[in-house]
Amino acid sequence: MGRWLRSIRLLIVGAALAVSVLVAVAMYWATTGVFERTVRQSAVDMSASLADGTFNAMYQIMRQGWSRAQLDEFLKTIRAQSNDSSARIELYRGSKVIALFGQIEQPDPDALVLSAFATGKTQTQMHNGMIRYDRPLIAEAQCLRCHTNAKVGNVLGVLSIAQSVGQITTKAHNELVSKLLIIMPIPLLAALMIALLLGRRMGRSIARLKNSISYLDRVEDLAHIRFSDAHTGFSELDDVLIEVDGLTDKIRHLAVDRNLLEFEIHLLERFVITSDVVRDWRRYVRDLLKEINTVQTVHGVFTAFAVGDRPANVELFWFDTINETVAASMSQRVKLIVGETLGQVATDFIPRQHSLDPSGRPTLENARQLDLRTKEITMDNPSIHGLVGLILPNTQNQSQVERLLVESILSTMLNVVGSVRAIEKHTEDLEFYATRDPLTQMYNQRMFWSLLDYEMDRAQRHGYSFGLFVIDIDDFKVVNDSYGHTFGDTFLCKVSECLHDALRTGDILARYGGDEFTAILPEAGEKECIMVADRLLARIRNLSMKTPDGHSVGVSLSIGIGIGPTHTDSARGLFSIADAQMYRAKLAGKNQFALPNPDEPLADLHDKPIEDQDILEALTEEQPPRILFQPIFAIGDASVEPLENLLLERVGMEVLAQLNIGDRWVMARDFLGMVERRGQAENFDRQLMKALICTQVATHCNGLIFVNISPRTVRAKSFLADIAHLMDTVGMARSRLVFELNERESLADLNLFDRFIEELHGFDFKFAIDQTTPGHWIFQHLRRHTVDYVKINVDWLTNRSQIARDRAFIDCLLGLARALSVTIIAQEIETAEQLSAARAAGISWVQGALFAEEMPLAELGSSDDEPTTETDTVL
Known part of the structure; x- marks a missing residue:
């Protein structure tokens, strides 16, 4: 069945056959129906005429007053006529007639006769090829003279006529079928001829279409498929072929060859920049040029990239063999294009030419037959301006697909080579800044x-x-x-x-x-x-x-x-x-x-350098640091001269720590930066405080104790509480402990620092700003926080006469400190000149090697309540 539907010729023949059969059946059905109705109606009409004639004849006899013999003769005559014709007539008497005149010879009444008696209406029936026509004989007024027991309208009798029509209809059916069988092949033969004619003409067109398609290997070959001059003999088929021409034109402009599509996919794979591409991008260009020539003729490729302020680096790659004239001409053309595009003088660079393996194509001898197609890129970071170009055959009939292919090749080369050059620039910068x-x-x-x-x-x-x-x-x-x-x-x-x-x-x-x-x-x-x-x-x-x-x-x-x-x-x-x-x-x-x-x-003159691993191992072992103390003195009388007679009172000590690293004691300031970077600052500060807060220190050190902690320790939540508990355990007053923080580092997170200072004073500790500088940061601290001590380097005081601005800051800071009851401590005093500068600034608390070096607890001694003269040990 599917084959019939797929073939136009078979479909036409089959359709004609089906239509012929259907028409014949329809004609037979319609004709036989009309004929049967006509024959039946004719038989009924004829029976009615026969009944009328019979009744009229009988009525005329009855009017003359017929006898019983006349009635019997009449009935015999009617039955004789029935035997001679196709109609059979029977007369049935009703009960009222039988009552007056008696029975006559008649068949037993059937249902149709009884219905006529009962209803008083004529009954018609077609059964087994027989037409029955039973007419009731109704009593009229003139009939009452003889039928005295009847009334007008009574049924006196029934006249039944039976007529056979089966032979007539059977003969008519047979003649109709024979005629239809003769007529049916005519449309079938006509359809077959039409199918053969249509198939022949369509076959020629299809054969031409197949022949054209057989030569179709590339999208460009669609241009050779043309059917506008084909004449099939049918305008509809001609229109279809013209539309096929339009379709091929659209496909030619929209479709892409499979090999081109595969090449495009391969180009996308080329976007993956591997280390091999970065290391040797020129090999990448040469390999790509070979692959390009499998789908598109490209004689050569050039790249030009200007990185930063350096002149453009121009590379020219040839796929085909060229002579010196072509090489010189194309080199000059490339230089001009690069110069115009990149805004550089063409004489500043010379294209470097590369030759691939022989392609097997003829040597290029005419530069005029070559065309250049270029694409440029500009990047701001890093600063790169680049250009890539293809050397193509100079043709005017390049298809849209070929133009798109060239654009995609240029884009791929530009992106990959540009990215490689950008990576090279970033690599150069990384190498530079890794060492610079x-x-x-x-x-x-x-x-x-x-x-x-x-x-x-x-x-x-x-x-x-x-x-x-x-x-x-x-x-x-x-x-x-x-x-x-x-x-x-x-x-x-x-x-x-x-x-x-x-x-x-x-x-x-x-x-x-x-x-x-x-x-x-x-x-x-x-x-x-x-x-x-x-x-x-x-x-x-x-x-x-x-x-x-x-x-x-x-x-x-x-x-x-x-x-x-x-x-x-x-x-x-x-x-x-x-x-x-x-x-x-x-x-x-x-x-x-x-x-x-x-x-x-x-x-x-030199020691073995300290290694980070040694420091970490020392911290991991949690060995206690060695504690050193440097005394802080208060000058008793600033007006005393000469300096040798100064009265100094020891008011406190600054704690300095050493750690045993590599079998030698190293000051904490030499490795503290590494400790903070490695996240060990809090651990070290806890070890320091644990070693510091002991019974010996509480006994021998009666003054203030200044301890410098890391700003990272400030973030530890329980640090201050743990220190307070430790001091309470050994019986050391909390108010003696002064925590020092570097001025600049303490400003890293002001909100966190605010909470730390508030908590610090809540535990009755003191707070000191260390490494104070002549800037506005110290004033930020004094404005925001309760500061007990400010420590400044004496160099700041000795140089203040050189910079008027610093002198104004110093004077302002000293005045503000006095107003806020903040004690200023001059530290790192090593010469008498520096001490004089501190005294001139009105600073009475001093610290430095001029008075005492760092020393362990055993060498420190105890502090008396009375002032002591330190002349022998100080100067």
């Missing part, structure tokens, strides 16, 4: 150590000496805190430029950290190092910078010098020597350099 200080662009500490190790090995291998400078800017903290970090950064950059200009060509300058610089002087002995150090100091003295408020700030340096491998064959040991000499220069008055004393043992 981002502010001064000098080598950083990490690179410095690598270079120092390398120089030490090279000096030992080649037998020469070299110098190492550790350079520190004097009083930079004062400048930075007074004028802010922005000016401080500018200050550092200017100093670094001056240092770079003063060093020799080939010397290595690095920023070690903060305001500390290092310099490696290859192939330099003591004499050369002294010459360079003198030049550095002379240059830096002439450097002066304008501050934001219009003042001028000068610069001085403290330089420590070490000679390697003369002083030591260890890079870190040499740094320790130079670093110690730098501090020696500072103690000697700054603005100078220092070399190791030839008479001093070199073993005392």
Whole structure:
């Protein structure tokens, strides 16, 4: 059945056959129905006529007063006529007639006759090819003369006529069927001829369509499929073929070849940038050029990328063999395009040309037959302006699909090569900043150590000496805190430029950290190092910078010098020597350099560097730190002169801690930064407080105890409560404990710090601000918090005569402290000049090596209530 529905010819023949049969059946049904009704009606009409005639004849006889013999004769005549014709007539008497005139010979009345008697209406019936017509004989007025027992309207009798019509209808049916069987093949034959004609014409068109499709291998081949000139003989089929032409045109513009689609998918895979692509992107371009030529003819590719301020790097890759003329011509065209697109002078760069393996195609000899298609990209971070281009055959009949393919190839190359160049730039920046200080662009500490190790090995291998400078800017903290970090950064950059200009060509300058610089002087002995150090100091003295408020700030340096491998064959040991000499220069008055004393043992000049792992192991073992104390004194009478007669009273001690690391005691300030970075600050502070708060300290130390804690310990919720409980246990008054916090670090989280200060005073502890600077931060503290003590470095006081702004801050701070009952403590006093500056500022509490060095509890002694003269031990 499905095959009939799929074939037009079979469908037409089958439809014609079905229609013929249906028409014949319909004609037969309609004809036989009409014929039967006509024959039946004709038989009824004929029976009615026969009944009328019979009744009229009988009525005429009855009017003449017929006898019984006449009645019998009449009935015989009627029955004889019935035998001679197709109609059979019977007369049935009613009960009233039988009552008057008696029975006659008649058949038994059947149901139809009885119905006629009962209803008084004519009865008609068709049964088994017989028509029955039974008419009742109704009594009229004139009939009552003879039928005295009847009334008008009574049924006196029934005249029944039976007529056979079966033979007539059967003959008619047979003739009709024979005629229809003759007529039926005619539409079937006509349909078959039409199907053959239509199939032949459609077959030619389909064969042409199949033949055209058989040559269809690519989307471009759709252009050769044309049916507008085909004439099938049917306008409808011609319209269909014209629409097929339109469809092929649309498909040709919309569809993509499978191989092109697969190539596009492969291009998308090329977006994955692997380490191999980053390492050798030129190989990537060469491989991509080979793959492109499997679906599209591309003679060559060029890339041009300008990174930062550098000239564009132009690379030209050829897939086909070219002669020198074509190479020169295309190179010039590429240079012009790159120059116009990237805004650079074409003579600033020369395209680097690459040749692939021979493609097997003819050598390119005419540059005019080549066309360039380009695409550019611009990136801001990093700053990259790039261009890629394809060298294509110069053709005017390029399809839309080919144009899209070229665009996709350009986009892929641009994205991948551009991304690779951006990654290269980021990698260069990472490599640069991994070894450089981002502010001064000098080598950083990490690179410095690598270079120092390398120089030490090279000096030992080649037998020469070299110098190492550790350079520190004097009083930079004062400048930075007074004028802010922005000016401080500018200050550092200017100093670094001056240092770079003063060093020799080939010397290595690095920023070690903060305001500390290092310099490696290859192939330099003591004499050369002294010459360079003198030049550095002379240059830096002439450097002066304008501050934001219009003042001028000068610069001085403290330089420590070490000679390697003369002083030591260890890079870190040499740094320790130079670093110690730098501090020696500072103690000697700054603005100078220092070399190791030839008479001093070199073993005392440096120690083994402290490693982070050693510190962590020491903390993990939870060994108690060793506690040192530095006394804090109150000057009894500020008017006493000379200084040798000063009356000093010990009012407290600052706690300093040491930790046993690598079989030597190291001050906490040397490793505290690492401890904080590793998250061990709270642990160390708890160990320190546990070692400090004991019966011995409570007995021998009657004054205040100043302890510097990490700002990270402030976040510990139970720290203060645990310390209070510990002090109560040993019987030490809480009011004697003063917690110190660095000024700048305490401002990191003001809300948290507010809660800490409130809780601290709630436990009756005291609070001190350490490392106070001449800026507005200290005034923030004094405004927000209850501060008991403020500790300032004496350098701030000795330099105040140089900077009027600092002097105003100092005077304001001292006045505010007196108004708020805050005690000012001058610390790190090492010279009589510094003590005089503190006294001149009105500061009566002092601390420093001039009065007492750090010492253990056993050497401290007890404090008396009466003032004591410290002349012998102080000066």
